[in-house]
Amino acid sequence: xxxxxxxxxxxxxxxxxxxxxxxxxxxxxxxxxxxxxxxxxxxxxxxxxxxxxxxxxxxxxxxxxxxxxxxxxxxxxxxxxxxxxxxxxxxxxxxxxxxxxxxxxxxxxxxxxxxxxxxxxxxxxxxxxxxxxxxxxxxxxxxxxxxxxxxxxxxxxxxxxxxxxxxxxxxxxxxxxxxxxxxxxxxxxxxxxxxxxxxxxxxxxxxxx
Amino acid sequence: xxxxxxxxxxxxxxxxxxxxxxxxxxxxxxxxxxxxxxxxxxxxxxxxxxxxxxxxxxxxxxxxxxxxxxxxxxxxxxxxxxxxxxxxxxxxxxxxxxxxxxxxxxx
Numbered sequence: 001x002x003x004x005x006x007x008x009x010x011x012x013x014x015x016x017x018x019x020x021x022x023x024x025x026x027x028x029x030x031x032x033x034x035x036x037x038x039x040x041x042x043x044x045x046x047x048x049x050x051x052x053x054x055x056x057x058x059x060x061x062x063x064x065x066x067x068x069x070x071x072x073x074x075x076x077x078x079x080x081x082x083x084x085x086x087x088x089x090x091x092x093x094x095x096x097x098x099x100x101x102x103x104x105x106x107x108x109x110x111x112x113x114x115x116x117x118x119x120x121x122x123x124x125x126x127x128x129x130x131x132x133x134x135x136x137x138x139x140x141x142x143x144x145x146x147x148x149x150x151x152x153x154x155x156x157x158x159x160x161x162x163x164x165x166x167x168x169x170x171x172x173x174x175x176x177x178x179x180x181x182x183x184x185x186x187x188x189x190x191x192x193x194x195x196x197x198x199x200x201x202x203x204x205x206x207x208x209x
Numbered sequence: 210x211x212x213x214x215x216x217x218x219x220x221x222x223x224x225x226x227x228x229x230x231x232x233x234x235x236x237x238x239x240x241x242x243x244x245x246x247x248x249x250x251x252x253x254x255x256x257x258x259x260x261x262x263x264x265x266x267x268x269x270x271x272x273x274x275x276x277x278x279x280x281x282x283x284x285x286x287x288x289x290x291x292x293x294x295x296x297x298x299x300x301x302x303x304x305x306x307x308x309x310x311x312x313x314x315x316x
Binding site: 021022038049051052053054072075080086186190201 | 223224227228231234235238239241242244245246251252254255258259261262265266269270273274279280282283286287290291294295298299301302304305306308
């Protein structure tokens with residue numbers, strides 16, 4: 001063992017066990033964060049489901065145009081961003097900085113488009129009179145559940161975009177590694193995954209017929 | 210103990226590799242919209258949409274998040290526990306249906 005390794009890991013380093021999952025510790029940490037976040041979203045969605053089923057006057061405000069069309073475009077954008085993120089992780093592992101940056105910035109752009117469409121959707125509903133605890137149609141809790149669940153998801157998207165910008169700069173300047181790109185990629189795919197549950201439960205269950 | 214991500218020398222065409230998963234996910238989203246406009250009861254529609262969302266989620270976790278390529282021990286540590294915790298929340302459904310029909314608790 002070299003002096004540097006001794007300084008970093010101590011004398012017992014050679015006795016330490018490897019990860020039982022054969023993944024870097026930061027990746028395992030991200031997985032644990034994702035699981036806890038999944039349970040948070042799960043609790044919110046279950047709470048929403050309870051209110052949705054228990055309320056006979058739950059509003060169904062989402063018309064095919066513009067709301068459902070907008071949601072379909074947002075879904076297309078977010079799933080496409082997952083694909084570009086896969087490209088970024090793959091390029092990072094090969095050490096191709098230029099290609100990684102191209103993929104990362106494509107993902108960032110798609111994330112910004114998604115957030116823009118999401119905010120447009122919010123303003124549309126606010127214009128129609130939806131507030132946190134009131135709306136013109138029925139159960140006043142509609143606004144609270146809609147804005148809290150989609151708002152938490154939007155917050156995740158915005159945090160993801162900021163993280164991707166930091167990762168892109170760090171990877172191109174050499175102070176972040178392919179492991180960081182991969183870990184951020186996991187987070188970004190999770191944001192995509194949550195959206196796959198938000199769309200059917202929040203939007204499609206409340207379409208205007 | 211921190212491990213480093215191995216550096217590969219040649220890039221595979223990862224976009225082409227995951228394109229089928231991408232199209233299946235888009236297809237499921239389209240089917241969900243079509244089914245939402247069919248006249249199901251709210252309970253049935255919720256069940257169908259949740260089942261389709263679970264299919265999408267499974268594809269995303271296994272392929273986009275590469276859980277299918279990790280050691281089985283990671284899958285067995287993370288997924289069953291998460292499913293168990295989420296299933297515990299199902300306790301509330303019966304009460305939500307009872308409230309909808311305004312039925313008292315059975316004696």
